[in-house]
Amino acid sequence: MQTTDFLTQLNLSQRQAVEHFCGPMLVVAGAGSGKTRALTYRVAHLIRHHRVHPENILAVTFTNKAAREMKDRIERLFAQQQAETKYGKPFSALTQEEQTRLRSQVYKNITKHLWMGTFHSLCARILRFDINKYQDEKKRRWDKNFSIFDESDAQSLVKQIVTKQLNLDDKKFNPRSVRYAIGNAKNKGMSPLEYQRAEPDYRGRVIAEVYGIYQDNLAANNALDFDDLIRIPVELFRQNEQVLAYWHQHFNHILVDEYQDTNRTQYNFIRYLATNGEDPRYFNNWKNRSVFVVGDVDQSIYSFRMADYTILLEFQNDFGDGLPDEDTRTMIKLEENYRSRENILEVANKLIENNTQRIDKVLKPTRGLGEEIYCYEAESEREEAEFVCSKIQEITDQNPELDLGSFAVLYRTNSQSRPLEEALIHYDIKYVIIGGLRFYDRKEIKDALAYLRVIANPADTVSLLRIINTPRRGIGKTTIDSLLNASSQMGIPLWEIINDKASVNALAGRSSKAVNKFAEIIQHLQDEVENLTALEIVEGILETSGYTEDLKKQGTEEADNRLENLGELCSAVAQFQEDNEDTTLGSFLANASLASDLDNLQDGQEAVSLMTLHSAKGLEFPVLFMVGLEQGLLPHFRSIDDPLSLEEERRLCYVGITRAQEQLFLSYATERRQLWGARDATIPSQFLGELPADLVNTNAMKKAIYRSKRQSKKTQNSVVKKAVSNQTESWQIGDKVMHENFGVGLVTNVFGEGKKISLGIKFGKMTKIINPKIEPMEKLN
DNA sequence: GAGACCGTTATTTTT
DNA sequence: TAACGGTCTC
Numbered sequence: 001m002q003t004t005d006f007l008t009q010l011n012l013s014q015r016q017a018v019e020h021f022c023g024p025m026l027v028v029a030g031a032g033s034g035k036t037r038a039l040t041y042r043v044a045h046l047i048r049h050h051r052v053h054p055e056n057i058l059a060v061t062f063t064n065k066a067a068r069e070m071k072d073r074i075e076r077l078f079a080q081q082q083a084e085t086k087y088g089k090p091f092s093a094l095t096q097e098e099q100t101r102l103r104s105q106v107y108k109n110i111t112k113h114l115w116m117g118t119f120h121s122l123c124a125r126i127l128r129f130d131i132n133k134y135q136d137e138k139k140r141r142w143d144k145n146f147s148i149f150d151e152s153d154a155q156s157l158v159k160q161i162v163t164k165q166l167n168l169d170d171k172k173f174n175p176r177s178v179r180y181a182i183g184n185a186k187n188k189g190m191s192p193l194e195y196q197r198a199e200p201d202y203r204g205r206v207i208a209e210v211y212g213i214y215q216d217n218l219a220a221n222n223a224l225d226f227d228d229l230i231r232i233p234v235e236l237f238r239q240n241e242q243v244l245a246y247w248h249q250h251f252n253h254i255l256v257d258e259y260q261d262t263n264r265t266q267y268n269f270i271r272y273l274a275t276n277g278e279d280p281r282y283f284n285n286w287k288n289r290s291v292f293v294v295g296d297v298d299q300s301i302y303s304f305r306m307a308d309y310t311i312l313l314e315f316q317n318d319f320g321d322g323l324p325d326e327d328t329r330t331m332i333k334l335e336e337n338y339r340s341r342e343n344i345l346e347v348a349n350k351l352i353e354n355n356t357q358r359i360d361k362v363l364k365p366t367r368g369l370g371e372e373i374y375c376y377e378a379e380s381e382r383e384e385a386e387f388v389c390s391k392i393q394e395i396t397d398q399n400p401e402l403d404l405g406s407f408a409v410l411y412r413t414n415s416q417s418r419p420l421e422e423a424l425i426h427y428d429i430k431y432v433i434i435g436g437l438r439f440y441d442r443k444e445i446k447d448a449l450a451y452l453r454v455i456a457n458p459a460d461t462v463s464l465l466r467i468i469n470t471p472r473r474g475i476g477k478t479t480i481d482s483l484l485n486a487s488s489q490m491g492i493p494l495w496e497i498i499n500d501k502a503s504v505n506a507l508a509g510r511s512s513k514a515v516n517k518f519a520e521i522i523q524h525l526q527d528e529v530e531n532l533t534a535l536e537i538v539e540g541i542l543e544t545s546g547y548t549e550d551l552k553k554q555g556t557e558e559a560d561n562r563l564e565n566l567g568e569l570c571s572a573v574a575q576f577q578e579d580n581e582d583t584t585l586g587s588f589l590a591n592a593s594l595a596s597d598l599d600n601l602q603d604g605q606e607a608v609s610l611m612t613l614h615s616a617k618g619l620e621f622p623v624l625f626m627v628g629l630e631q632g633l634l635p636h637f638r639s640i641d642d643p644l645s646l647e648e649e650r651r652l653c654y655v656g657i658t659r660a661q662e663q664l665f666l667s668y669a670t671e672r673r674q675l676w677g678a679r680d681a682t683i684p685s686q687f688l689g690e691l692p693a694d695l696v697n698t699n700a701m702k703k704a705i706y707r708s709k710r711q712s713k714k715t716q717n718s719v720v721k722k723a724v725s726n727q728t729e730s731w732q733i734g735d736k737v738m739h740e741n742f743g744v745g746l747v748t749n750v751f752g753e754g755k756k757i758s759l760g761i762k763f764g765k766m767t768k769i770i771n772p773k774i775e776p777m778e779k780l781n
Numbered sequence: 782g783a784g785a786c787c788g789t790t791a792t793t794t795t796t
Numbered sequence: 797t798a799a800c801g802g803t804c805t806c
Contacts, residue, residue: 063796120796151795226796304794413793435795469782476782594796614794636793652794 006041006077010034013334018042021050023286024274024319026259026312026331027294030363031348031658032339032620035294036066039255040073042292046253047110048081052288054113058251058273060122062258064595066618067117074114078106112581115251119266123229124148124590130243134236137191138212140219142232145457145586147223148593152441153462154225155179161213166206173206182211186227187265187306189234220493222459230265237272248276252289258618259295259315263306280319291319297358301614301652303645313359337363339620341370344664347691348657354690355647363658375688375698376667376743381416381628384669385423387743388625390763391665392429392608395623404430408609408621410656412634416627417610424608434611440592444551444562445569449592451541455525456585458495461487465494471550473518479511499523521545534588535573542566613656624660626653629668629685653687666696699743731759731772736780739763739770744780 007015017027017038029035043059046052061067076091079102083091091099115122128144135141149157159175162168185195192215196208218224224232237244251273256262262270274291275283293315300309316322320330337345342365349362378384392407409420414436424431439445447470450463458464469475486507487494497503499522504515521544525537532540542548548566551559576591577583609621613634628634634653639645657664672682688696735747739761749760759770770777 118796229796302795305796415792472783474782478782612794633793638793 006044010037010041011336013332013336014038014041017292017332017334018045020290020292020332021046022288022290024280024315024330025290025292026315026320027292027334028331028359028361029294029296029334030337030361031296031299031655032337032363033334034336034338035257035334036070036073036618038334039257039294040070040077043070043114043255044074044077048078052253054110055115056250056252057114057116057255058122058253059114059116059255060119060257060270061117062261062618064118064121066257067121071111071114071116075103075106075111078110079103082106118594119262119269120226120229121590121594123233123269124594126233126247127224127229128586128590130236131232133240133243134232136215136219136235137193138215140215142219142222142224145222147221147453147457147460147463148229148590149218149221149223149225149462150441150593151179151226153223157217157462158182158210158214161210161217165213166209168206173203173210178207178210181207182214183225183227184306185211186231187263189231189265189268220459221461222457223462227265230269234265234268234272237269237277241277244272244277248273254291256291256293257295258299259293260297260300260309260312261295261302261305261307262311263308264311265306267308267311274319281317296361298352298355298361298651299617299655299658301617301648301655303648309357333361335361335364336366338366339661340658341365341367341660341662343370343373343695344657344660347373347664347695348654350692351650351657351687351690352654355650357644357647371663373664373666373691373696375629375696376665377684377699378667378669380671381419381669382423384627384667385419386427387667388420388627388665389423389427389429390743391625392623393427395663402622403606404608405605406622407625408611408616408619408623408659409625409627410611410613410616410659411626411628412613412636412652414612416633420610420627430607431610432605432607434609435615438595439565439568440595442562442565444547444565447547448538448542448566448569449589451522451545451547452538452585452589454495454522455529455537455541456589458499458522458526459493461494464498467545468498468515468518471546473546474514475508475511475518479508479515482507483515495522529585533577534583534585535570535577537585538570538573613652616659617655620659620661622660622662623665624656624663625665625667626656627667629653629666629688630672631683631685633672633682634685634687650687650690653685699738731757731779737761738778738780 007018010018011034014034014037017025018041020042027035027038029038039059043057046057047054059067059070061070079099080091082102082105083089083094083098086102087094087098091102094102115125117125127142127146131142131144131146155175158179159170162173162175162178163170185192190198192208192212195211196205198204199207218228237247254270254274256270270291270293271280274280274289293312295309295312297309297312300307300312303309316328316331321328323329325331325333340348340363345363345365352358376384376387378387388409392404395407396402396404411417411420417433417436421431421433440449447467450466453460453463454467465480468480483497483504484494486503487497490497497507498515499519501516501519504519505512508515521541524544525532525540528540529537548563551563551566572592573588576588580587580591613626631637632640635646635649639649666688668682668684668688670682672680731747731750733747733750737745737747737759739745743763745761745763747759748762750757757772759772761770
């Protein structure tokens, strides 16, 4: 590959970023400025031009999906280049067979070796090598088959400690907030003891105690939570020079995407690896070594997860040369936006200007004005959803080249998806929901994974308890309690009791037989774990445990659905085996625990995407809807009173807007279903008021009616009357109307006359029969 | 030991 | 409103 081949496809700043070789570099990259391109090309350039071995590159992405796409793009770059050198023609001109062969060669020689993934998956991978070398302050230890507890595992563990072990009121010590406090402590690098010193009051002491017991329990289960996955490598680097030196030497070039959303622990992870533990301000051994971070403070939206954008703001003083913008050699700004139309960018820029916490930066348009932005005021969530559907229909009708994959609907909270789903089903529009209930969170999937976790890691008592009587095999509470009791008395994992026939016969009474049989099933697969593929283990366990049989017997629709999901799990395992070198059960389980729903979002899928604003980070869509722009929702009421949180909500709104490529629709409902059934009036989001009015078109007539409605409830009648008195004019086919609920329509039929007149009106795809004397409606032009 | 029923309680965002 | 958890009963 001629180096210039792909460098010519970059603008000056992007090119600088790609050609940067050694030392620290911060790329301040606005939304849609081609940062992914810069990252992928830089990785390719390091390998191709500087002869860096792929294995020595560590690239951190925000999602697994982003990692996969980046690998894919790098693979394509190399395949393209090799097609030209080997066959003398472009990749696309090769036969299918040649293409596949080339791709798999590139995979084998290059992309397979890259360390590319999220902090969590990369750290999990490091820990599978080295966790046996780690020991914490209370001498707790783990081994490489550790389980990964997800947030719900972690929370139920906390709950169990609070209510069962400490006999405290879980209303006063709400498991979620206690778990949050523990997570907070972990990300600040505090042990239970240090936490107690920092928070010496009663509540602090209790939380510290829970935290200590929580770690005991994790260790007893040979399990880690999401925070530990990153914290423990950092602690290990701190306590073990050789381990640190090994990984420091291994990762010569470190790249981090979405750097504004890293937290302290993640920062420390990067810092240790980059400088071998030295203070970055004095570290100067940058030979064949770089730290390259990309981010945008305006898109920092994860502070609830301890993300801290000041880490990005500090980069220049920390790793960089600390010089002002015009002189620095360790920072590049990417400001040209290649994604969105000018109207959209202008609106985004104006909105974000209201924030105080930022680096000044303006998105510069490159793509022309585009369509106007439309803000729709709906009457209810339902009607808002109908607006979205009818717009989608209208746009697809007019633009047959657009498929449904071009559309996305974004909202603040997952629960907002419901009315949208109902409307989409009603309109017969295909959709996919990203997030909400993850595939791996479904009961049957969690059960299946629990079986697998017990096989891989018998110490995992949480999983063991989940499945010991699932499906029902006659092992009840009394039996389990007596087994558990023995396990804690003897200080050994529950599994060791269960797997010992003598103990079971002594303790389990009537249920002994069932327990022994259960133990045999698990034991059998444990013995075979080395010889079988992950897929064989999954299929084996579902069969021998009686799980599928039980579901088949039920024969309900729900059971069928679960069977189907289990089938999907098997294909996921098969897919995993195909995609990965390391096909052991442990590796699959780590992957499953860290998989997110986003990973299933596929390009070219013929369906509208529904997701939260958070999930939409890093994505783009030609036509974008943002719904529920109301005070209390966006900005969320939990953030409305705190200026800094409010700025984060504004960034969230900014992230949403900047996902749009061609067209942007904003909407809100004036009446919303509230917490328990009651409906309540809403106030439009303050962010709408911050957008330049001349760029945003609204259904203004409705707004006027609405405003007068609100001024006084009494006037409501007169509004209707006024509307009616407006309708004395005659109607004919072809008239254009503006209807309060359905928007603009076209009169297609006129029935009757005088008082009894009614009109057939086409609003987008739906046709309604409406009496203009009753329904407030205005004739246009 | 299993299932029914009733009361309570929750809604921010996610690797 | 809906889902979950705990209790009570068979």
